[in-house]
Amino acid sequence: GAVVSQHPSWVICKSGTSVKIECRSLDFQATTMFWYRQFPKQSLMLMATSNEGSKATYEQGVEKDKFLINHASLTLSTLTVTSAHPEDSSFYICSARSGQGTDTQYFGPGTRLTVL
């Protein structure tokens, strides 16, 4: 199946700094990418949806100025957590889809963010 990578796999940063997470579709063109947040022992919560070349669509309650999403190409999307705080510590997962709604979403392995 299609492969989606994330980098870094884990990151530790100080409170107040910004962290960028990359999501790449390695063998297909992703017209749509999704960013999720997963708390321990909980489900995936969709944060935002991004289409290549367009502004991301954020879910209700997600601060767009804090979680900056860029989808500059068909194979790369980035999530930047700005002015990170300890409560932003979580597991961030991206997924990518090549076509329309019924097409399979392929998930990255996730990025563990710890804010000290």
Place this chain on the structure above:
Amino acid sequence: AQSVTQPDIHITVSEGASLELRCNYSYGATPYLFWYVQSPGQGLQLLLKYFSGDTLVQGIKGFEAEFKRSQSSFNLRKPSVHWSDAAEYFCAVLDWGATNKLIFGTGTLLAVQP
């Protein structure tokens, strides 16, 4: 509102025993349903999906799921569980809209004992 419920947070089965993971959905139209598995350190992997047609869907790794509209259910089954099946399993429904996003259940953690 669309939602997915997985009633069982944690299930333990013996290796070789049969498995059924429950999933109930709430969706106004015909649902597009998915089962994903998440293993530690790996991304979610699609096990199977249901869009239309035969209500019994076959997936990878010997899994199958049955769509029952009358019960709003899409339960995942496997006749004989292997130790490597220990993982977290998520049921999801496709929410048609501007972004065509997946709505996930809370997951079921499967433990397999020897």
